[in-house]
Amino acid sequence: MNAVINSDSYARDLIASFERNAAEAYAATLKGPVSRRNFIKISAGVGGGLILGFALMGKANAQAAGGGGGGRPPGPPAPPFAPGAYVRIATDGKVTLFSKNPEIGQGIKTAFGLILAEELDANWANVTVEQAPINAAVYGTQFAGGSVSIPMNWDSLRQAGAGARAMLVAAAAQEWNVPASEITTSEGVVTHAASRRSMGYGQLADKAAAMPVPDPKSLKLKGKGEYKLLGRRHTGVDNIHIVQGHPLYGIDVQVPNMKIAAFQKCPAVGGKVASANLDEIKALPGRGRCVHRHRHGQAHRGDARRRDHREQHLGGVLREEEAEDRLGRVRGVEGQLEGHQREGEGARQAGRRRADARQAGGRRRGRAEGRQERRVVLHVQLRVAPAARAAELHRLVQERRAAGIRSRSGRRRRCPRAGARSPRRCAASRPRNRRCTRRAWVAASAVA
């Protein structure tokens, strides 16, 4: 597993797919504001699992959008090289670094800070890492997912840190009138060894800000042997806030005049709100409470009136006529299965009698066939399908019966693959011997 994760081609492919995804998301934004649903849909095609992204850009960037040169897919324009977007140095020497990707506990805020500080040669004890604002023009795509934050930003972050350092060095070179090549930096201090002069980053900050931004390609980045911060364990930059209970999370966000809503969701897919006790709620004390009924069956801020037990099983609150309709169909399927159960029960008893008789006879003669069946209705109850689906479910049940495959709680027949009569006799289920590993046995458990 490690070999796969560390291999270049894997990282390259994943990054390429993310860049394509960003390009698609960007293209979608040109057509209009990206709804959250669209963005999630676009992201779902990418190989990585969870993606939390901020790749939303306003139409203003459309003018700036180029086609992208060479092999790069057309997409968001590469942000201009701007060390200042990542590094701020105050005149008292305090360094603030900006981490552009969302931090969700994976530690990227700390890691990005370390990468920047390493190339910047900052004094880590003096560094504060802050969450960068959402600004794709400045930061490019900002998202967390697929473990690609570091591979995607490794080069650009090092360049940003090194670029800021180069500007400080240039400022010192101008200040002392010495060639930049004779100047070294370390721990937030710029030193000219030959003349034994040194200045802190804070002192040079204003002058450095006035220096021209260097060409990123001209920057010399550190080799692995030169790392002072990277490759060592560091405490997470937010730990000090976390242990003090500081408000760091989305739930802590406050905006002026904000309202707070509670959310009541229909317990099953496809359900619609039939009624809600809105009057009761409006009569409650307190200002600014409102209730909306969302078309997907979610009642905000109201307790949808509990219907009777049967309708609960059909999936929450339904309109009267729909409820009756579905009840009828579900009952139809239930009836069928009940019939099977009785049949199964009878067959099982017959089987037992035959087995007893055989044993009494002391010889194996023929085979005892026992069947047992339990209702599979549970799945129908849990998953509310549109009315038409009940008929489909019935058809599926019939099909599976014909094919001889049953769920573990249903009728057991010959496993079509291993040929055994029961999991216990199935060679494929040994050495487990109790639980069949064959998919056929359990396939029918997913009825819907």
Added chain:
Amino acid sequence: MQKAWIEHDVPQCGYCQAGQMMSAAALLKQNPNPSDQQIQAFMTGNLCRCGCYARIKKAIQTAAVNATPSTRTA
């Protein structure tokens, strides 16, 4: 408790940690020297999706060891 949390690098996303620490403080108030099982049983209600449980336990043990009578009520 906070110092132990920092020392052991306990949090990842940190969302549960305020509750973890409060429960841990209550535990140590009740039982200044809990065993592993006692820690586990007491803290069982505080879930951590990031899975920091091992470090939480270590931090509680450290805090228990380092607690002086004056800090125990904190």
